[in-house]
Amino acid sequence: MTEREQNQTKAQSAPVVAVVLAAGFGTRFDENNPKQLVSVGGRPIVCWSIEAFESNPRVSDIIVVVNARVNDMVNTLIDENGYGKVRAIVPGGEERVDSTLAALELLKQAGVPGNAKILIHDSVRPFVARSSIDGCIDALDRFEAATVAFASTDTVLLTEDLGDRKVVRAVPDRPDTFRAQTPQAFRFDTINKAYELAAADPDFHPTDDTRVVVDYLPDTPVAIVEGSETNLKITTQADMPIAEGIAAKLTGRSAAAAGEEAAKQEAKARMRAVFAEAAAEMRRH
Numbered sequence: 047m048t049e050r051e052q053n054q055t056k057a058q059s060a061p062v063v064a065v066v067l068a069a070g071f072g073t074r075f076d077e078n079n080p081k082q083l084v085s086v087g088g089r090p091i092v093c094w095s096i097e098a099f100e101s102n103p104r105v106s107d108i109i110v111v112v113n114a115r116v117n118d119m120v121n122t123l124i125d126e127n128g129y130g131k132v133r134a135i136v137p138g139g140e141e142r143v144d145s146t147l148a149a150l151e152l153l154k155q156a157g158v159p160g161n162a163k164i165l166i167h168d169s170v171r172p173f174v175a176r177s178s179i180d181g182c183i184d185a186l187d188r189f190e191a192a193t194v195a196f197a198s199t200d201t202v203l204l205t206e207d208l209g210d211r212k213v214v215r216a217v218p219d220r221p222d223t224f225r226a227q228t229p230q231a232f233r234f235d236t237i238n239k240a241y242e243l244a245a246a247d248p249d250f251h252p253t254d255d256t257r258v259v260v261d262y263l264p265d266t267p268v269a270i271v272e273g274s275e276t277n278l279k280i281t282t283q284a285d286m287p288i289a290e291g292i293a294a295k296l297t298g299r300s301a302a303a304a305g306e307e308a309a310k311q312e313a314k315a316r317m318r319a320v321f322a323e324a325a326a327e328m329r330r331h
């Protein structure tokens with residue numbers, strides 16, 4: 047730790063807790079091959095994400111949220127890699143918000159103070175920049191909520207559904223539009239309040255935590271923290287070659303090695319899919 051980092055860490059009056067969400071089912075990637083465990087640049091995706099916080103001296107604690115499918119493997123990876131800031135591995139829920147809620151409940155039970163800074167991160171965004179994490183921590187000195195986001199280079203269309211077709215309802219000015227990324231960061235009291243209000247709403251299915259604050263605490267501004275193109279969310283198989291390219295740059299491996307790794311991963315995924323289909327076929331007979 048540099049002297050500046052030591053002073054920064056000492057000056058922090060509130061705990062900084064990272065919540066790494068790894069309880070998703072990866073339906074758009076491959077349900078039989080949990081994407082959070084897939085290797086990129088020779089390292090499981092979830093490990094990249096945990097390490098981004100483990101290696102940041104300003105982050106005091108980490109909570110990892112898992113589902114039954116990945117639980118054992120994530121526990122093993124955390125043990126093997128000696129991630130000392132991981133305080134708990136908790137079961138998540140059906141939707142992303144249920145997984146966030148599980149982490150918030152645990153933090154409440156643990157007596158985490160209301161002014162704690164909570165950074166909620168998608169485990170499947172392995173390449174989050176140090177500057178984005180630090181930007182979230184700093185933004186919470188002025189704001190109750192902040193999100194990493196990346197300025198849109200496309201014009202964004204807001205639509206409405208006419209039933210058989212969508213039509214354009216509004217076209218916001220491009221400089222006002224951003225692509226949401228993670229971490230999304232909140233003072234603990236604020237995110238708890240937003241989730242409490244949201245719990246009373248049966249139509250509550252937001253895909254991120256910022257939306258929970260924007261919808262249920264509309265007077266609470268959410269600050270934008272600069273993200274990056276490389277803070278990619280691995281969503282479908284098509285993201286893997288891009289991810290391998292980013293990993294290659296970060297680790298200094300050659301593009302050829304990255305390409306080989308991507309091809310290997312693809313072949314493995316194909317094999318798994320064939321076996322899963324064969325097993326399902328056998329069960330049907």
Ligand SMILES: Nc1ccn([C@@H]2O[C@H](COP(=O)(O)OP(=O)(O)OP(=O)(O)O)[C@@H](O)[C@H]2O)c(=O)n1
Pocket residue numbers: 067068069070071072073074075082111138139140141142143144145167168169170171279280281
């Ligand atoms: N019930 C859920 C759903 C999502 N997540 C996490 O939230 C992030 C959101 O990314 P996304 O691509 O939506 O992941 P999945 O929900 O796994 O993917 P899909 O929607 O294709 O099933 C991921 O790190 C995922 O593990 C979670 O912890 N719990």
Ligand SMILES: C[C@](O)(CO)[C@H](O)COP(=O)(O)O
Pocket residue numbers: 168225226227228253254255279281
């Ligand atoms: C939280 C998020 O990563 C912001 O980009 C995103 O909303 C996750 O869920 P999605 O279902 O893939 O939109």
